[in-house]
Amino acid sequence: MTEFGFLSETFLTLIEGVPVTLTLVTSSVAIGGVLALALTLVRRASTIGNWLVSAYVFVLRGSPLLVQIFLIYYGLGQLGFVRQSFLWPFLREPYWCAITALALNTAAYQAEVLRGGLNAVPNGAIEAARVCGMTRFTMLRRIILPIAIRQALPAYTSEVVIMVKATSLASIITLFEVTGLAYSLVSETFRAFEVLSVAGAIYLAMNYALTTAFAVLERRLTPQSLPVPQRPISVA
Amino acid sequence: MTPGREYFAARGLRGKTSVPTVLSLNDVHKSFGGIEVLRGVSLEAGDGDVVAIIGSSGSGKSTMLRCIPLLEMPDSGEIAVAGETIAMRETRHGRRAADDAQVQRVRGRLGFVFQSFNLWSHMTILENVIEAPIHVHKRQRAECIAEAEALLDKVGIVEKRNAYPAELSGGQQQRAAIARALATHPRALLFDEPTSALDPELVGEVLLVIRALAEEGRTMLIVTHEMNFARDVSNRAVFLHQGRIEEEGPPEQVFEQPVSERCRQFLTSHLARRG
Amino acid sequence: MTPGREYFAARGLRGKTSVPTVLSLNDVHKSFGGIEVLRGVSLEAGDGDVVAIIGSSGSGKSTMLRCIPLLEMPDSGEIAVAGETIAMRETRHGRRAADDAQVQRVRGRLGFVFQSFNLWSHMTILENVIEAPIHVHKRQRAECIAEAEALLDKVGIVEKRNAYPAELSGGQQQRAAIARALATHPRALLFDEPTSALDPELVGEVLLVIRALAEEGRTMLIVTHEMNFARDVSNRAVFLHQGRIEEEGPPEQVFEQPVSERCRQFLTSHLARRG
Amino acid sequence: KEWTTLRVATEGAFPPFNSQTPDGKVIGFEPDLLEVICTRAKLKCETVIQEWKGIIPGLLSGKYDAIMSGMSITPKRLEVIDFSIPYTNSPSTFAVMADNPLAKALGADARIYLTDEGTTKSSTEIATKALEGKTLAVQTATIQLDFAKTYLKGVKTRVYETTQEEDLDLKAGRVDAIFASGSSLVSTLEQSEGKIVLAGPKFYDGLLGIGSAFGILKDQPDLKAKLDAAIKSTIEDGTVKTLALKWFHVDTTPRQ
Amino acid sequence: MAYFTLIGFGPRGWGAALAQATLMTLAVSIAAFGVGIVFGMFGCWAKLSGSVVARGAATAYTTILRGIPDLLVIYLLYFGGSQAIGSIARLLGHQGFFGLNGFVVGTLAVGIVSGAYETEVLRGAYQAIPRGELEAARVAGMGRLLMLRRIIAPQTLRFALPGMGNVWQLVIKESALISVVGLVEIMNQTRIAVGSTGAAFSFYATGAALFLVVTTFSGAAFRRAERWAMRGMPSGGGRRA
Numbered sequence A: 001m002t003e004f005g006f007l008s009e010t011f012l013t014l015i016e017g018v019p020v021t022l023t024l025v026t027s028s029v030a031i032g033g034v035l036a037l038a039l040t041l042v043r044r045a046s047t048i049g050n051w052l053v054s055a056y057v058f059v060l061r062g063s064p065l066l067v068q069i070f071l072i073y074y075g076l077g078q079l080g081f082v083r084q085s086f087l088w089p090f091l092r093e094p095y096w097c098a099i100t101a102l103a104l105n106t107a108a109y110q111a112e113v114l115r116g117g118l119n120a121v122p123n124g125a126i127e128a129a130r131v132c133g134m135t136r137f138t139m140l141r142r143i144i145l146p147i148a149i150r151q152a153l154p155a156y157t158s159e160v161v162i163m164v165k166a167t168s169l170a171s172i173i174t175l176f177e178v179t180g181l182a183y184s185l186v187s188e189t190f191r192a193f194e195v196l197s198v199a200g201a202i203y204l205a206m207n208y209a210l211t212t213a214f215a216v217l218e219r220r221l222t223p224q225s226l227p228v229p230q231r232p233i234s235v236a
Numbered sequence B, C: 001m002t003p004g005r006e007y008f009a010a011r012g013l014r015g016k017t018s019v020p021t022v023l024s025l026n027d028v029h030k031s032f033g034g035i036e037v038l039r040g041v042s043l044e045a046g047d048g049d050v051v052a053i054i055g056s057s058g059s060g061k062s063t064m065l066r067c068i069p070l071l072e073m074p075d076s077g078e079i080a081v082a083g084e085t086i087a088m089r090e091t092r093h094g095r096r097a098a099d100d101a102q103v104q105r106v107r108g109r110l111g112f113v114f115q116s117f118n119l120w121s122h123m124t125i126l127e128n129v130i131e132a133p134i135h136v137h138k139r140q141r142a143e144c145i146a147e148a149e150a151l152l153d154k155v156g157i158v159e160k161r162n163a164y165p166a167e168l169s170g171g172q173q174q175r176a177a178i179a180r181a182l183a184t185h186p187r188a189l190l191f192d193e194p195t196s197a198l199d200p201e202l203v204g205e206v207l208l209v210i211r212a213l214a215e216e217g218r219t220m221l222i223v224t225h226e227m228n229f230a231r232d233v234s235n236r237a238v239f240l241h242q243g244r245i246e247e248e249g250p251p252e253q254v255f256e257q258p259v260s261e262r263c264r265q266f267l268t269s270h271l272a273r274r275g
Numbered sequence D: 001k002e003w004t005t006l007r008v009a010t011e012g013a014f015p016p017f018n019s020q021t022p023d024g025k026v027i028g029f030e031p032d033l034l035e036v037i038c039t040r041a042k043l044k045c046e047t048v049i050q051e052w053k054g055i056i057p058g059l060l061s062g063k064y065d066a067i068m069s070g071m072s073i074t075p076k077r078l079e080v081i082d083f084s085i086p087y088t089n090s091p092s093t094f095a096v097m098a099d100n101p102l103a104k105a106l107g108a109d110a111r112i113y114l115t116d117e118g119t120t121k122s123s124t125e126i127a128t129k130a131l132e133g134k135t136l137a138v139q140t141a142t143i144q145l146d147f148a149k150t151y152l153k154g155v156k157t158r159v160y161e162t163t164q165e166e167d168l169d170l171k172a173g174r175v176d177a178i179f180a181s182g183s184s185l186v187s188t189l190e191q192s193e194g195k196i197v198l199a200g201p202k203f204y205d206g207l208l209g210i211g212s213a214f215g216i217l218k219d220q221p222d223l224k225a226k227l228d229a230a231i232k233s234t235i236e237d238g239t240v241k242t243l244a245l246k247w248f249h250v251d252t253t254p255r256q
Numbered sequence E: 001m002a003y004f005t006l007i008g009f010g011p012r013g014w015g016a017a018l019a020q021a022t023l024m025t026l027a028v029s030i031a032a033f034g035v036g037i038v039f040g041m042f043g044c045w046a047k048l049s050g051s052v053v054a055r056g057a058a059t060a061y062t063t064i065l066r067g068i069p070d071l072l073v074i075y076l077l078y079f080g081g082s083q084a085i086g087s088i089a090r091l092l093g094h095q096g097f098f099g100l101n102g103f104v105v106g107t108l109a110v111g112i113v114s115g116a117y118e119t120e121v122l123r124g125a126y127q128a129i130p131r132g133e134l135e136a137a138r139v140a141g142m143g144r145l146l147m148l149r150r151i152i153a154p155q156t157l158r159f160a161l162p163g164m165g166n167v168w169q170l171v172i173k174e175s176a177l178i179s180v181v182g183l184v185e186i187m188n189q190t191r192i193a194v195g196s197t198g199a200a201f202s203f204y205a206t207g208a209a210l211f212l213v214v215t216t217f218s219g220a221a222f223r224r225a226e227r228w229a230m231r232g233m234p235s236g237g238g239r240r241a
């Protein structure tokens, strides 16, 4: 087979995994984002909440996603009462298990990214919001999150990109997206460089589109990055 | 500018209790890391009262002002706004507000101008001003914008309405902060050195704004280092020293015949440079 | 406080060129997004000169001051410090300093007090003050600490030396910023509203500090809104209006017999409230 | 080149072909056989543990000289590397839960050679019919997957990365049957304590290849000759049979 | 076999092997994290520098290394590297395998990948520094390096620590990928044990627990570091309302 013929055939095989990757990423990042927000709210609400969320974040960030997917899919499937329960039709499907595991995992990371952003919100801006009588929620929605998200965007972009690649782990629960297909192809043809390079190019294209979109968003949200140098707003 | 002075003098005679109390602090104490910054401050202000708060740097003026909307939690003492005493409770982690909704309601009735402005850096000046009216007081957007523009015009920065805070000069930021505080029609206004970044012309204009507000019956506490301004604007003056109110009364009395030795000394340095 | 006044009056007669020029701006222009903020400003100051810069909010005072250490890059015009003209070159991305080392050297000879203080928030007050002497000027740590404590004592905040900026009152921060600028023994000092957060007593003390510095022969540019202070402190005054110098001369002339109509009007509002 | 030492790669996690004890010793059918082969070929053998994914790149980059890790000879692999003659050939077959009626429906236990089209057609038709509406587990990138694609058209298959995962999902009921190499199913049956049984016919040859062999670099006739001769002798004197019965409980000696 | 026999330290237990694997994970992760910080600092510096070339190079670096599967980087470095060295050696008449040290290559690969993430974390944090404080440093006559060391680095660290915590977690788990180069770290050892005993759950759960042990200690270290970095911000942003 010619080199080019092999590459194009590989490309056609791998591209079939793109829809799986994309649906897994978008749904898990979206669900995970909402969860992360909820976790952040709980974390700020009370000491016990803070403690619980910290524990959650700790466990989910502290163990490999591979193991989490494995335990959710195969682990729950082992338990008799889970198989009897109403959840089984849902947990029976690798697709939903993958989304559950990915969303739970990215929620922990996103909560952490958000915390970094929150640390960078100037205290003065928060005080100004408090004195005009904003409820916690309004304050979060209108003042804190816009500033925090702006600060957290670079880290958030990374998290989404990591998720794109993390979906490859779904292949251990029989969902074959781009990397999964690539590995199968590697173990069929043993042309690791060629296959992984094609896979790399596909991921690069997806992630390039993603990072570009985020970069645009970042510029949009950064009024101070107009060509003029930034000026301090306040101290203290 | 004597008419204003006379207007206030007349009101000053009223005495403290003739009008309903809008703001009151009762024996407020506050420490930071073991150092007592407020050592029992009590103060009342009624409708249309303009109280000037003077005192040397570090005497606790900002802290006192910040205690009213509970930006600092007083260690003890009571705070009441518009007749409503803010409920507190003791927890293991110290004193806390008992009822968050009450605190928000109370804050919604106040306007605050920070010493360091604290404009929201991610919003334009206009957005800064309409933020609270729309999102806290749930008013119509169009109406809020019209009013905000009128306010910005009044303080002379309407042409900067679409600029971000970082693009403004110090005085322009301070005026934006004043406009933001006025936009919610608060019952009481708390100003922390509202003219520190303003030139004399603008100080005069702010003076006029504050007088007009007083005539509408709004209550104001103003921390300031400009003695002329303090005298012109207020119908009552308070001298704070090391966390205590050392002198209190109509401006004529506080500025011309202070009883406290410390107050006299404080004012001397000012008077010395007036001539 | 007349002795000082006389001292300066005597110096003011010297005329501009009798002493070596320490600071000079030559036809400096600066725009922000199409709006011209400085429209050709030229100014010289020699050893021991204290120049007060007054003008309404937004007239370009801070921008002018910030151009000297190249915090803002002037669109055109020259800047010289201690006889050394800062070399510029045109690039595709606009004007840039030609020689970074030169810029650093020049900056090392200047002290700057910001309108918004800009203390380094991760360092204590003492660390803020000793930072540049130790790390830029490579002086002995022990010596720097001793001197910094003396300086902090002079501005009255030595007991706050181990506090972080966020724990200080506005006036305390401002004094820390002044101490930081003095710590490097700069040839020239640039103050952007150095007394905005200070009470009258402290203003008087800053006045004394500045006079002592002037007697040591240091050059100072002071942007301020306090006309009394400006008059007392300076031996030359400059009135800036819409990015141009409208009036310049000894303080007596600028404050009492201004030639420019606009300057007279600006000062009226101040005088009106002096009585 | 004169071969005196040989570095052999094994995955060390594919029982009963090869697996490890906690102290890192490799045990199983292949290590036992390797010992015999090396003695006979007068080679000093050294075992290298290598993860499956990188096992062929490792050979290509010269990290070791041969692979012995249950690797079947397939046309695709032959494009990149060379093989010795096979030393074991086990059939592919189904495993199901013992209480599942599918155990009977998949057909009788018979040896089917894919080279014989008639019996292949009839037996795969029976299996396809039995699996209608059911899900079949196969391992990724295996000859069994190719078989399922070719002969069990229309059967829903789910593709797994390792055999352990197939076992788990069979027990959880997410799949109804596994199609895999008989010798690797041996450990599945053992670990299930009788809950899982083999079912249906046993398929040989054709698509399923002629067995597992040493993988070596191309153009090394000396080494190939040496290994081939040694394997041949172990097959002929029954060593392979003895070891197969010990580890697989069936004779997997490849047909000559 | 009972769980505790399986993971214990007895003759049939995998305890010792797992403990050794944990040490390997730690060693690789620490080394790779260090490499990543160095790359991240260069990347961040390049991204913020005025030079178009440096910025372009840094953008390419972060986009490509974050964009492609990490395994590819490891493959390229390890097998590609050995092949390249091997063929050069053969040209010079040498024989045999010129393996790169697995530890070095693995560390380098994970380090380079994590450096790309580190770049972004540091850049975000840098941009959170109040501009005024940088101006104050500039007018004090500080040169670039001095300003970096005295003002930018400590302040960046303050805002970057949570993000760096994320990168550290990433590195720990990325270290699991380098089993292709033959290093026996936690994940590889777990996989071998699962393959050899069939006890999937026991070992996966144990593997996860071992990762948690590693992250518990490192997490505590990060929290301490954060508390230290946040000094001087008693009312630092993001306080509870």
Ligand SMILES: Nc1ncnc2c1ncn2[C@@H]1O[C@H](COP(=O)(O)OP(=O)(O)OP(=O)(O)O)[C@@H](O)[C@H]1O
Binding pocket: A228, A229, A230, A231, B160, B166, B167, B168, B169, B170, B171, B172, B197, B199, C032, C033, C037, C055, C056, C057, C058, C059, C060, C061, C062, C063, C064, C115
């Ligand atoms: N970064 C910027 N981007 C856009 N406009 C700016 C920027 N900085 C300053 N300006 C504008 O330039 C003008 C002059 O600003 P400058 O800060 O020099 O005023 P100033 O004389 O110091 O006023 P003040 O007394 O209020 O501090 C103002 O109108 C301001 O809005």
Ligand SMILES: Nc1ncnc2c1ncn2[C@@H]1O[C@H](COP(=O)(O)OP(=O)(O)OP(=O)(O)O)[C@@H](O)[C@H]1O
Binding pocket: B032, B033, B037, B055, B056, B057, B058, B059, B060, B061, B062, B063, B064, B115, C160, C166, C167, C168, C169, C170, C171, C172, C197, C199, E234
């Ligand atoms: N968060 C804090 N932590 C520790 N000390 C504090 C804190 N906030 C204020 N202080 C101290 O409390 C004292 C009073 O501060 P405050 O800001 O009320 O003074 P002020 O009267 O407003 O002074 P100024 O006129 O300089 O603004 C000062 O000595 C200050 O250092």
Ligand SMILES: [Mg+2]
Binding pocket: B061, B062, B063, B115, B192, C169, C170, C171
């Ligand atoms: Mg104050």
Ligand SMILES: [Mg+2]
Binding pocket: B169, B170, B171, C061, C062, C063, C115, C192
């Ligand atoms: Mg200014």
